[in-house]
Amino acid sequence: MLLLIDAGNTRVKWALMPxxxxSQPDSLGRWDDSGSVEHAQVGQLVDTWRNAHVSRVILSNVAGADMRAELECALLSVLGLKPVPLEWFTSVPQLAGLRNGYRNPAQLGCDRFASAIAARALYPDEPLIVATCGTATTVDAVSAEGVFIGGMILPGLGLMASSLARNTAQLPEVAASLPVSTPFADHTDAAIVSGCIAAQAGxxxxxxxxxxxxxAAVRCILSGGAADLITPHLSFSTTRVDNLVLIGLQTVAASSLSVLPVTTAPSC
Incomplete structure (x- = not known):
């Protein structure tokens, strides 16, 4: 089984497939099993993965060195003595049909690169905007020729709202999911959320x-936990795709037997 892991800023997502x-057509995003846990629950995944007969592991991690070490130790428990290297996804100049146009290709976040690879694989030969609305919101452009042009990074909807409430005197802490039906709110909670949504949609x-x-007509792909809150405030139709990073890792797995830096799990 192939195990794909996406360690994001808030949660760890995973998927398993033979x-x-x-190589089968239409296999992107179609997995035998998948799930998502908060960072503190990573250890619980050991029991889930232990009986999966894992033979290959590809990981994307933007959550730092501690999360990498925790995943390595969890996988050591899963794999035991099986010689299965861990393939760590990184941003490179070109991979799986996408050319990385960043000035320093390695500086591009691996999650953004994976998401762009996924978008290109799902919608080849189309100009794309890939917007991932999570802890941070990233908005990236991919050309019809398969070039990652560049993008934007801004605080996510929840982070933007909570930061405003925390750092402005007498403004309440509000939930980013507060419904907003008009851009001109008539109470402060809704005014905060309306402004934050306007910034994201804008x-x-x-x-x-x-x-x-x-x-050329541009396809806008939305992903992430806040996508459903932002979509109604956009002036055009969008394509919703969840788990873009995992789909990108799957695309990379299909493109080569091994194209990523590998490590063996450490002693824990």
Missing amino acids: TARL AIERAVAAHASSG
Whole structure:
């Protein structure tokens, strides 16, 4: 079995599928099992993965060195003495049909690169805006020719709202999920959320408009936990795709037997 792992800023997502099915058409995002846990619950995944007969592991991690070590130790418990290297996904100049246009390709967040690979694999030969609305919101442009052009990073919807409430005198802490039906709110809680949603939607709309300046129709792909809150406030239709990073890792797995830096799990 192939085990894909996406360690994000807040949660760890994972998916399992038979390696033999990688070459089958329409297999992207179709897994035998998958799930998501908070960082503190990573140890609980050992029991879930132990009986999966894992033969290959590909990981994306933007949660830091401590999370990497925790995942390595968890996988050591799962794999035991089996010689299964851990393939750590990193951003490189070119991979799986996508060219990385960052000035320093290695500086691009591996989650953003994986998401762009997934978007390109799902919608080849289309100009794309890939907006992931999570702890942070990233808005990235991919050309129809398969070039990651660049993008934007801004605080996510929840982080933006809580930061405003925390750092402005007498403003309440509000939930980012507070319904907003008009841009001009008549009470402070809704005014905070309305402003934050307008900022998120505005960044995405600005990116789509800039990418469409060449005249081609741009597909806007939305992913992440806050996507459903932002979508109704956009002036155009979008394509919702969950688990873009995992789909990107699956695309990379299908493109080569091994193209990533590998390590063996440490002693824990």
